[in-house]
Amino acid sequence: MLAALSLLLLGLMVALSFGISHALRGKTRLQQHSDAMAYSMATVQARSLNYFAVSNRAIAASFVAMNSLHAYMAAASVTSSMLSQGKDNFEAIGIIEIVLCLPCPWTGSACKHCKDAAEAFKIAKKFDKKRKEYDNEIKNVDPRFDNAVQALDVMIDTIHRSQWSVFKDTVTLLQNGSANGLGKLKDINAKEASSLNSAVGALNASEFTCVIDGMVCVGSGKPGNSPRPARARVMTEVANATRPEWPATRGKGVLEYLHPQFMKDLMNGIQGSGVSFVTGHDGTAKTTQNASTGEVEAGPSSDNQGKVTGADEHGRLTSQWRHGLWTGRYEASIFSDNSGNKHSPKSAHTGKHTKFEGVYAKDLLACAVGGNCFMKFRSDPDPSHDFGQPHVYSYVTMKMRTGDVKKAPWELNSKSEVKFTHGDQGTGKISMAPDEGAALSNALVYYHRLGDWQEQPNMFNPFWRAKLHPFTSSQAAAVLTAAGNTDAAQVAASATDLPL
Known part of the structure; x- marks a missing residue:
């Protein structure tokens, strides 16, 4: 009896490991996609601002x-x-x-x-x-x-x-x-x-x-x-x-x-x-x-x-x-x-x-x-607004489980769940794979003139560029709130001293 229980637990752990590994791989792909989307949109925006400068x-x-x-x-x-x-x-x-x-x-x-x-x-x-x-x-x-x-x-x-x-x-x-x-x-x-x-x-x-x-402009504090x-x-x-x-x-x-x-x-x-x-x-x-x-x-x-x-x-x-x-x-x-x-x-x-x-x-x-x-260019003296330089955000989601045991046998069934009864303890449920993952990214469109030049952002010189940028807690909370992920937004809002 004990041997059978051990084998069951071992099998579940192996299935869980496969499920978690698959989910991590999917989450990594999703984050890469979100980063690529934010950076690409920021690059297009930088090119637009450079076009405005040249024109x-x-x-x-x-x-x-x-x-x-x-x-x-x-x-x-x-x-x-x-x-x-x-x-x-x-x-x-x-x-x-x-x-x-x-x-x-x-x-x-x-x-x-x-x-x-x-x-x-x-x-x-x-x-x-x-x-x-x-x-x-x-x-x-x-x-x-x-x-x-x-x-x-x-x-x-x-x-x-x-x-x-x-x-x-x-x-x-x-x-x-x-x-x-x-x-x-x-x-x-x-x-x-x-999307x-x-x-x-x-x-x-x-x-x-x-x-x-x-x-x-309807941006807060702009x-x-x-x-x-x-x-x-x-x-x-x-x-x-x-x-x-x-x-x-x-x-x-x-x-x-x-x-x-x-x-x-x-x-x-x-x-x-x-x-x-x-x-x-x-x-x-x-x-x-x-x-x-x-x-x-x-x-x-x-x-x-x-x-x-x-x-x-x-x-x-x-x-x-x-x-x-x-x-x-x-x-x-x-x-x-x-x-x-x-x-x-x-x-x-x-x-x-x-x-x-x-x-x-x-x-x-x-x-x-x-x-x-x-x-x-609308100049902004507030450094917390990056002096008016715009941000580009991405928020995308993706199913982490396949729902098809033929493609992912470690999920065990279409719901990727294992239910069990434990005597007087009642019934329990183990999810063998995460259901859905989300990724958010932040890119900054910024003005930087080459060499040792120091000048304020403007739309007469074509020196606008794009880069991925850390979130502040307020930015992350705003994006998550807009996306409808209120639980994550509350967590982000509380991380005031932690760049995201």
């Missing part, structure tokens, strides 16, 4: 291209203003010659100034005639200039629509864990595993949504959206700060970019003798708050929301001819916004410059079809 750069470059476009148009327009100043200079020189002519005929030497005065006024008319020629050329370019501005504005909206498309696809992936081919992980790692828990998927989508300033003007200022500052030499400072000077034939005509070609020369020529183009040459020429502003894009060109033209010398200031400017703006000199202008919407002109959720918006 935000493209949007900033489009604003800079608008600045360059306005700079070229201002450079073209300033030719009219320079010729107009040449006319003014020779009219002033003509008056000087008239004054010198007044003693004639009493002073014979003064009479030659009368002829010079008449010739100076003729030269002034030549400057004016040449100005009109350039005005017509500039007017012909004006409509094409507006079309180019509009094309760049449309390009910004097109880039932002692509950001929305990436955002929506990423949210779908984070919610179900199987989109875009990610479902193949299940076939590779654990075919019997469940990503839908409530946990909703947590993932919320984490991702809260990364973007302007989105509806900072609210910054005001729309503040978001506009960020892109405006980035765009203005990244202007190359040409739109920012015009590079090496006026003689380098105005046509040599124009400069030859201006300096002595029209007037014949003497010389007209340019001094103090300067110009710049930028995105500003108002259509003001003062704002274009000024430094950074704390309240520049980028409502206008424009350029300015100015300097002095000094003319020396015969016995006269005169100098005067010339200036040209051009601005575009959404309601029409100015173009100086007016003689070189046609139509309205209404093709620029402004930077971040609408709220983000209304900006899918227009408004020149971009995806901005």
Whole structure:
């Protein structure tokens, strides 16, 4: 009797060992699958954030291209203003010659100034005639200039629509864990595993949504959206700060970019003798708050929301001819916004410059079809929130027992149970294999610039990465609660000093 009992116990222990080993192997596969799913979803999210960074750069470059476009148009327009100043200079020189002519005929030497005065006024008319020629050329370019501005504005909206498309696809992936081919992980790692828990998927989508300033964020303790003007200022500052030499400072000077034939005509070609020369020529183009040459020429502003894009060109033209010398200031400017703006000199202008919407002109959720918006990182100063860097969670389950004794004879029967009666002690039951296992994983999408650089997370540099990350007790409890595993959630919540 004792020998038979010993053999029974030995057999049960062997069956239990097989059951536990099988369950451990299954649990290991399940955890590996959960880790792979969390890491893969985090990698996709990191790539999405890197796409936002690169496309935000493209949007900033489009604003800079608008600045360059306005700079070229201002450079073209300033030719009219320079010729107009040449006319003014020779009219002033003509008056000087008239004054010198007044003693004639009493002073014979003064009479030659009368002829010079008449010739100076003729030269002034030549400057004016040449100005009109350039005005017509500039007017012909004006409509094409507006079309180019509009094309760049449309390009910004097109880039932002692509950001929305990436955002929506990423949210779908984070919610179900199987989109875009990610479902193949299940076939590779654990075919019997469940899909990503839908409530946990909703947590993932919320984490991702809260990364973007302007989105509806329902995360506990997360900072609210910054005001729309503040978001506009960020892109405006980035765009203005990244202007190359040409739109920012015009590079090496006026003689380098105005046509040599124009400069030859201006300096002595029209007037014949003497010389007209340019001094103090300067110009710049930028995105500003108002259509003001003062704002274009000024430094950074704390309240520049980028409502206008424009350029300015100015300097002095000094003319020396015969016995006269005169100098005067010339200036040209051009601005575009959404309601029409100015173009100086007016003689070189046609139509309205209404093709620029402004930077971040609408709220983000209304900006899918227009408004020149971009995806901005929602900064969070709280280290317990990882400074706003998002987490990606995985929670999956899998049956640990097969329920088929032909495949797993150690389970003994379909329920993998052994029942026994022990005299007055009553009946008992032994489970030969665990019924179901669960696995949860946590990945962090984090910002890390290469080398020794230290900078805050942002969406202008593509340095977002992904890694598996330990749980805090509160994170684990939140995931388990969302998954409906309240018993495990209570255990996790109590492990306050133990990283999971």
